[in-house]
Amino acid sequence: MISGRFIPLLLATSSSSRLLGYATAFTPTSLITANSSLPKHINIINQSTKLSNMSSDEVEKAKVAAEEYKNSSGDGAGPDTAFDNILSGKWPSEKVHEDDLALAFRDITPQAPVHILVIPKNRDGLVKLSNAREDQKDILGHLMYVAQMVGKKECPDGFRVVINDGEHGAQSVYHLHLHVLGGRQMKWPPG
Numbered sequence: 001m002i003s004g005r006f007i008p009l010l011l012a013t014s015s016s017s018r019l020l021g022y023a024t025a026f027t028p029t030s031l032i033t034a035n036s037s038l039p040k041h042i043n044i045i046n047q048s049t050k051l052s053n054m055s056s057d058e059v060e061k062a063k064v065a066a067e068e069y070k071n072s073s074g075d076g077a078g079p080d081t082a083f084d085n086i087l088s089g090k091w092p093s094e095k096v097h098e099d100d101l102a103l104a105f106r107d108i109t110p111q112a113p114v115h116i117l118v119i120p121k122n123r124d125g126l127v128k129l130s131n132a133r134e135d136q137k138d139i140l141g142h143l144m145y146v147a148q149m150v151g152k153k154e155c156p157d158g159f160r161v162v163i164n165d166g167e168h169g170a171q172s173v174y175h176l177h178l179h180v181l182g183g184r185q186m187k188w189p190p191g
């Protein structure tokens, strides 16, 4: 399950994170060998330990990411994240949808048989949902539309859309993303 609390955008149908932090904890060996541009000091040895301690690890990572975001430039733009590397093609990803405004790809540490992230291509200050400006309503609507599109295609029996926001929301990558989760019965309440 996704850990932490969720901002109250949590929908069900019928039915650098620190860039480096994620690379350290979650990058599978195949990804590392497939991409030599990843940092050299990725800690493969600790990977299984960290995966077995996912919940507390996620919360810890969210704290670190929140701190890093607070300490970044001050204009709210936030530091680069793993998603910048995915968008630029520097890092691989398993894309499931792409259009002018949005990219959807599979989460590297899936919490359900289907776990897709939907992100805006242009972050434009959308490091987290609570940073959204009024003039960004269209892109927010578009991301939601893409989420339902990939959700209903991959999870015909229903799915869940989650946005983690900030430290208490256990957000660990400061580039807005919608989690689309499905392929199994979801439970309630979330952690």
Ligand code: AMP
Pocket: 017, 022, 026, 082, 086, 091, 093, 106, 107, 108, 109, 110, 117, 163, 164, 170, 171, 172, 173, 174
């Ligand atoms: P959150 O905790 O809501 O910020 O979610 C961030 C998500 O991004 C987590 O579910 C991570 O597994 C996922 N993630 C981090 N790095 C990558 C990556 N390189 N490729 C795919 N998913 C990633």
